[in-house]
Amino acid sequence: MSECQEFQSNPERPVPPTAPLSRASITDAAIDFIEEKGLTKLSMRALASTLGCGTMSLYSHVKNRDDLIAAIVQELLERSRLLQVTGTTYPTWQEQIRASLFAYRDLAAAYPASFELLALAPYGVAPVAEHLEGIVESLRRAGVPADRAYVVLGALDAYATGFLMVWARTQAEADGTAPVEPSPLTELRTLAAFDHGLDVFIAGFEREFTP
Known part of the structure; x- marks a missing residue:
């Protein structure tokens, strides 16, 4: 029994x-x-x-x-494409960054209420530490200068976590409520805006890494 x-x-x-x-x-x-x-x-x-x-x-x-x-954090990682992405070598570091952040974005969309458990998990605990080290290594393999890989990770994580935390919580709390009328302000918190912001970050890194 x-x-x-x-x-x-x-x-x-x-x-x-x-x-x-x-x-x-x-x-x-x-x-x-x-x-x-x-x-x-x-x-x-x-x-x-x-x-x-x-x-x-x-x-x-x-x-x-x-x-x-x-x-739960371990399971969310395994349900996402994050581990697969960090285990893959992409032709360029730009593609590596996009693949990693798109996988992170898609996890927020799939589990908006649970997402913050992974997003706010301390860097130094398993399995988050292993995952983040995997991202750093994947960035190095894709061509990010070794002395800048951690800086790139920190900047991207700060941007993506801050944006997606607010977006995911909004989605979770909006369930069953009347939709918000679109406006220039609400358009700032869409996944399309997230993707555009990521392009801006990548463009900035391109300028920094170009001799």
């Missing part, structure tokens, strides 16, 4: 049948929960209720909420 099935045997708390618990199934359910109800509503108790299990059952697979967040 699985942990969920055992919990379901309580006649005072009927819940629908669920699959056996695992770290992966808990992580998947947490992402679905965040996208449906919002990050602020996520707690171990709320997630356990969604899964139809006792809260303590979760702790057999995730140590605590911080460990759950780490698992």
Whole structure:
């Protein structure tokens, strides 16, 4: 009998049948929960209720909420194209940058409510550190001067994270509300504007790297 099935045997708390618990199934359910109800509503108790299990059952697979967040960050990376992009050598550093930032943008579009967990994850913790070092190495392979690769990463991450955090949160909070009338100001916060801003960044780096 699985942990969920055992919990379901309580006649005072009927819940629908669920699959056996695992770290992966808990992580998947947490992402679905965040996208449906919002990050602020996520707690171990709320997630356990969604899964139809006792809260303590979760702790057999995730140590605590911080460990759950780490698992979500890892899963978001794996669901994105980011790892694939950093493992690919592109003909130019411009193409490498565009591929990396477009993958980051697409992740924000696919998981607007969960995106900030990856976007705001500390640089020095796994799996973020390994991913960022992978980006630096991919930039070097594509021709970014070795002494500038970290500077390029920092500037691009500051731009992309700041822009996409605001955009993603706007998308998550706008669900079910009346659409905002287009205006010159609202056009500043579109994905088309993000792409244009990225082109401006790349043009600036081109001038810096050109002898």
